[in-house]
Structure formats: structure tokens, C-alpha cells
Amino acid sequence: MSSLNSTMSYPILNESSLNFSETTVELSESQLNVTESLLYDDEVQEFDNEEKTWIFGAPLLLVFGTISNILVIAVLMRKKFRKSSWGLYLTTLAICDTLLLYMFSLDSWLQIVFKIWISDETVAGCKVYRFVSYFLIHFVAWILVAVSCERIVFIYFPMKAKIVCRRRTACIVLGSIAFILTGVNAHIFWTFSLTEYDGFYYCDLVDNIAELMGPQFVIIFLWLDLSIASLVPFLFMVACNIAIITRLIMSDRQRRAATSDGAQKSNTTSIAIMLVSTSTTFVILTLPVAICMVLSLNDEFTSTGNNMDNLYFAKRIAEFVQQINSVLNFWLYCLTGKAFRTELKAMLCCERFSGTPGVSNAYVTRSVTATTAMEHNPALKHMKVNGQNHTVKNGQEHTKL
Structure with a gap:
């Protein structure tokens, strides 16, 4: 009897243990649901913050950027700067910055507020939009590289600069850069199209891209874009800026040693400082986007969905910061360029010239x-x-x- 009770009591104990295990499982599922809810709330909060950033920030970027770039173009088209090579570079840069503002800031604002995707309306619009956007991003970076290299010639080889650094040379350089970048990005016209996903059409790489261009094309394309838009220009501009700043410091010391009261900075030095500040700001403001692109190429980092969501949010904020660069150039010119400030003041005061054109x-x-x-x-x-x-x-x- 005792043995029977012991035998009968075993299933009861086992059932209790089973119920306890089921309760534990239920509690674990409850905790999991709470965790998922918290993660979902964090994602919603990040999405709301991103939307607010673009909703209120994009109109400000468009207004201030348009006005600033128009003023830059107006000043650089005056007689004093019209014939200079660096004036042509900065005028082209201002035009490209304005186009980038309307292509990215306006497009992001229309997507969030009115649910309008400019690039997703037609196949032709998709291809043209992608080509122009990639081309402008690359072109802006290499314009600053050309400007930095020209300043190197001006500062280290002043006698040769009179022959090399001319407006005609600047036109040839800009044309060559545009021609090369057109060839590099020409593949977009057959590798991008409207792609269906969950009943919607998005402007993205075509579905058969692996068969059309090879299995490694996506990785090659991402690294190529990263190198042309960020990595290689960064290296060029950082190296040129270090060389320019070093020579300016040495020249300033020599000038102070030669004169007891300190000579006034030359026009060449003022312009060099202005252009160095422009390229340095470009490097700082576009570096976050480059970092996000590098992280997106890392399979270990993007293996989890949480990392992907955080990376997407960080990339969107980095793109907004990158757009600020298209607005700041005018203020950098005013802050660091005395010649630019003088000519701007003369233009706003309706003066024809601010002194002898082209002469310091x-x-x-x-x-x-x-x-x-x-x-x-x-x-x-x-x-x-x-x-x-x-x-x-x-x-x-x-x-x-």
C-alpha cells in the first residue's frame, strides 16, 4: 500500500512539476512580449525623431541654402573674381550644392509630408534621378580636391601658378572630372529600375543584377561609390590641407620676423584659409555618412535586425548633417575670406567695384x-x-x- 501510494504520488508530483514548467514558459513568453514591445517603442521613437528632423529641418536647409548659394554665385560673378580659376570652382560648387539640396532635402520632405517619391514615379525618372544624385555627390567632392590641389600650386610654386592656375585650366579640369564621373556612373542607366516589393515599386537595383553584372557587383558598386565620394577625396583634402596649413604657419612666422609690427595677410593667404576651411568642413560633415556606409558593408555588424535599424536611423541623421554642408559654405567664405567679405559688402551697398579689380x-x-x-x-x-x-x-x- 505504501508502495502504491508512492507510485500514485509520483504522477502527481510530475504533473505539478510540468505545470510549474508551463508557468515558467508562460512567464518567459510574457517577458519576451514586454521586451519586444519596448524595442518596438524605441524604434517608433527613433522613427518619429527622424521624421521631425526632416519635417522641420528640410525647409530651413532649402531656404537658407538657396539664399546663401545665390549670394555666393552673385559675389563670385563680379568683376574682381570673375576671371579667377578658384572663383569658377566655387561657383560650380555652389550650383551643385543647390541641386543637391533640392534633390535630397526636398525629396525627403515630400516623402514624409505628402508621401510622394519623386524617383519612384517612372522608370526613366528613377534612372535619371539616381544618376544625377550619384554624379553630384561625386562631383562636389572632387571639385574640392581640385581647389585644394590648386592652392598647393599657388603656395608652393607661385611662379608656375601664373601659367597653370588659370580660368581656362579650371574649365579643362572641371570638364575632365565631369567626363570621368559620367563614365563611372553610366552603369546606373541599366542597373537601376523600379523594383516591386510588397506591392509597391521602389527605385533600386534590378532583380537580376547578379546575372546581369556578376555576383559581386553589389559589393564592388558600394565600395566604388564609397571610395569616389568619400575615402579618396578625404585623403587628398587632408593631405593638401596639412601641407597648406604648414606652409601658412611658416610664412606667418617669416613675415613676423621680417617686420616689427607684423605685415598684413596677403590676398593669397586669405583665400587659402577660406578654401582650407571649406574642404575641412566638408570632410567633417560628410564623414558620418562614410562611416555608416562602411558599417553597412560589414556582414557581422548587419547580421542582427537591431543593428540594421540603428544603422538606418544613424544613416538618415548623417545624411541630414551632410546636407548642412551645402548651406555653410557662404558663411565660411564670409568668416574666413576678407576679399569675399569686402566684395559682398560692395555688392550689397550697390557699389560697382570694391577697389581696383584683381589687385590687392x-x-x-x-x-x-x-x-x-x-x-x-x-x-x-x-x-x-x-x-x-x-x-x-x-x-x-x-x-x-
């Missing part, structure tokens, strides 16, 4: 001094040929950009 204040001072000395010293009159003093002419050639 230092040249004007030397011209007056040389003319006065010649008038008081008849021995210098034989240096005058065709109505122009050689001292004045040499000063003009030395200071003119």
Missing part, C-alpha cells in the same frame, strides 16, 4: 609709393615705358591671382 590693397599702396618716389627722383623716370612704371608692373604681377 598692398599693390595699390606700393603703386602710390613708387609713383611718388619717381616724381621726386628724376633718375627713375627712364624706367617708365609706355606710361607704366616697371616697379608698379612687377608689383601687379606678383599680387594678382
Whole structure:
């Protein structure tokens, strides 16, 4: 009997243990549901923050960016800067920045507010939109590389700069960059199209991309885009900026040692500082997007859905920060470029010229001094040929950009 009770009591104990296990499982599922709910709430909060950033930020970027870039173009088209090579580079940069603002900021704002996708309406629109967007992103980066290299020539080889750094040369450089980038991005016209996903059409790589371009095309395309838009320009601009800043510091020390009161910064130095600040700001503001692109290529990082969601949110914020770069150039020119500030003030005050076009204040001072000395010293009159003093002419050639 005791043995029977023991035998009968065993199933009861086992059933209780089973019920306890089921309760434990139920509690675990409940905890899992709570965890999933919390994660979902975090995702919703991140999505709301991203939407608010673009809803309120995009109109501000468009308004301030458009006004700023129009002012940049207006100043650089004045007679003083119109014939300079760097003026052509910065004018082209301002036009590209304006186009990028309307292609990305306006497009993101329309998607969030009105649920309108410009690139997803037609196949032709998809291909053209993708090509122009990639082309402009690459073109802006390499314009700044060209400007940085030109400043290197101006500062380290000032005599050759008169021959090399001309507006005609700038046109050839810009045309060559545009031609190369057109060839690099030409594949977009047959690798991108409207792709169906869950009943909707999105502008993305075609479904048979592996058969059309090879199994490794996506990885090659992402690395190529990353290198052209970010990595290689970063290396060029950082190296050029370090070289320029080093030479400017050395020149400033030599100038201070040669004069007791310290000489005024030359026009070339002022423009170099302005362009260095522009390229440095570009590197800083576009670096987050480059980091997100590198992380997206890492399979270990993107193996979990949580990392993918966080990366998407970070990339969207980084893209917004990148758009700020298209607005800041005007303020950087005003802050660091004395010649630009002077010409802007002259334009806003409706003055035709802000002094002698293409000639720095230092040249004007030397011209007056040389003319006065010649008038008081008849021995210098034989240096005058065709109505122009050689001292004045040499000063003009030395200071003119």
C-alpha cells in the first residue's frame, strides 16, 4: 500500500512539476512580449525623431541654402573674381550644392509630408534621378580636391601658378572630372529600375543584377561609390590641407620676423584659409555618412535586425548633417575670406567695384609709393615705358591671382 501510494504520488508530483514548467514558459513568453514591445517603442521613437528632423529641418536647409548659394554665385560673378580659376570652382560648387539640396532635402520632405517619391514615379525618372544624385555627390567632392590641389600650386610654386592656375585650366579640369564621373556612373542607366516589393515599386537595383553584372557587383558598386565620394577625396583634402596649413604657419612666422609690427595677410593667404576651411568642413560633415556606409558593408555588424535599424536611423541623421554642408559654405567664405567679405559688402551697398579689380590693397599702396618716389627722383623716370612704371608692373604681377 505504501508502495502504491508512492507510485500514485509520483504522477502527481510530475504533473505539478510540468505545470510549474508551463508557468515558467508562460512567464518567459510574457517577458519576451514586454521586451519586444519596448524595442518596438524605441524604434517608433527613433522613427518619429527622424521624421521631425526632416519635417522641420528640410525647409530651413532649402531656404537658407538657396539664399546663401545665390549670394555666393552673385559675389563670385563680379568683376574682381570673375576671371579667377578658384572663383569658377566655387561657383560650380555652389550650383551643385543647390541641386543637391533640392534633390535630397526636398525629396525627403515630400516623402514624409505628402508621401510622394519623386524617383519612384517612372522608370526613366528613377534612372535619371539616381544618376544625377550619384554624379553630384561625386562631383562636389572632387571639385574640392581640385581647389585644394590648386592652392598647393599657388603656395608652393607661385611662379608656375601664373601659367597653370588659370580660368581656362579650371574649365579643362572641371570638364575632365565631369567626363570621368559620367563614365563611372553610366552603369546606373541599366542597373537601376523600379523594383516591386510588397506591392509597391521602389527605385533600386534590378532583380537580376547578379546575372546581369556578376555576383559581386553589389559589393564592388558600394565600395566604388564609397571610395569616389568619400575615402579618396578625404585623403587628398587632408593631405593638401596639412601641407597648406604648414606652409601658412611658416610664412606667418617669416613675415613676423621680417617686420616689427607684423605685415598684413596677403590676398593669397586669405583665400587659402577660406578654401582650407571649406574642404575641412566638408570632410567633417560628410564623414558620418562614410562611416555608416562602411558599417553597412560589414556582414557581422548587419547580421542582427537591431543593428540594421540603428544603422538606418544613424544613416538618415548623417545624411541630414551632410546636407548642412551645402548651406555653410557662404558663411565660411564670409568668416574666413576678407576679399569675399569686402566684395559682398560692395555688392550689397550697390557699389560697382570694391577697389581696383584683381589687385590687392598692398599693390595699390606700393603703386602710390613708387609713383611718388619717381616724381621726386628724376633718375627713375627712364624706367617708365609706355606710361607704366616697371616697379608698379612687377608689383601687379606678383599680387594678382
